[in-house]
Amino acid sequence: MHISLSGKTALVTGSTQGIGYAIAKGLAQAGAKVFVNGRDEEKTSDAAEQLSQSVDGAGVLLPVAADVGTAEGCKDLVEKTGSVDILVNNVGIFGPEDFFEVEDATWETFLEVNVMSGVRLSRAYLPAMKDKGWGRVVFLSSESAVNIPGEMVHYGVTKAANLATSRGLAKVMAGTGVTVNSVLPGPTLTEGVRTMLADEIDENTSFEEAAAEMARRDRPSTIIRRAATPEEVANMVVYVASEQASATTGAALRVEGGIVESII
Structure with missing residues (x-):
């Protein structure tokens, strides 16, 4: 199978390092023009430059610094990028903490970053994808959405919300040529x-x-x-963003090494 994303424009939130960077690199290797996103302008520019140097023929990889954990940051990002063909809602935060010690402010921060960033950006980018008759939206969820961890209940709740949002949006986009899916990494x-x-x-x-x-x-x-390696997770995202995955939508695609005890 040869995956080509030539002529497509992609945005990967939180793509200055880790899984997000690996996804941005994978999409660029497949021929997409990628918007690299992070909160810090210098770090975002450095990541885009690193991608430009590491991917032959990648074309222009554009850095767009914006804090998508806020409504203002999402609006700023959309204004800077215009429409995109592929949206990867990757940005996320996590960390173990005793449930009884997690204050409202922490819950609100996790919800803003892990859930509302994807909600706001999907709301902004999906209409143009629908008009074009082609688009891909991918949410980075987690096996913790299914196996809610006792040490990170707040995190698990937000990752479960990613699954619900992507499934619902897939139904909203039914028959339009736009697919919406979730990818579930493990450790x-x-x-x-x-x-x-x-x-x-x-x-x-x-x-x-x-x-x-x-x-x-x-x-x-x-x-x-x-x-898993970030590249192993990125491989799934690149596939589901491709033309070859046109019949896959509303799905929760697992890259968690078999942790989830379910055969479907």
Whole structure:
């Protein structure tokens, strides 16, 4: 299968590092022109420059700094980009915290960043996709949407909301040529996970080894027995953004190494 996204324009939120960066790179390698997004202008520009240098024939990779965790930031991003063919709602925050210690302000921040960013951007970009008769919207959810973690209830709730939003929007876009799907990663070798595991990494234990141990300890149902790479998650996103995935919509596509104990 040869995936070509030549002539398509994509926006990946939170794409300066981790899964978001890997998705932006994968889309660029497939020929799309990619808007790289982050909150910090310098970091966003650096990520776009890095992509330009690492992807042959990538064309112009445009950095767009905007905080999509706010209504104003989403509006600013839309004004700077205009319409896009592919929207990847990747931006997200996470972190373990005792349910009884999570204050309203933290819940509100998680909801704004993890849920409302995708709601606002989908509302802004979907009408033009519908008019064009082609478009792709992908929400980065998580296996935590299905296996709500006791140590991150607030996070799990927002990831479950991603599933509900994408399924509902797929129905809203029925018959238009626009698909809306969710991708569910599990433990992944990102900078955020590296920070969580900082105390477990030393001269005798690599990041990959520590992440594999975390996956086996905290998600004992894992079948691959390790953390995924950002590129493995990105591969699924690139596929579902392609023409080849035109019959896939309203789906929750798992890249979580078999953690979820369900055969469908």
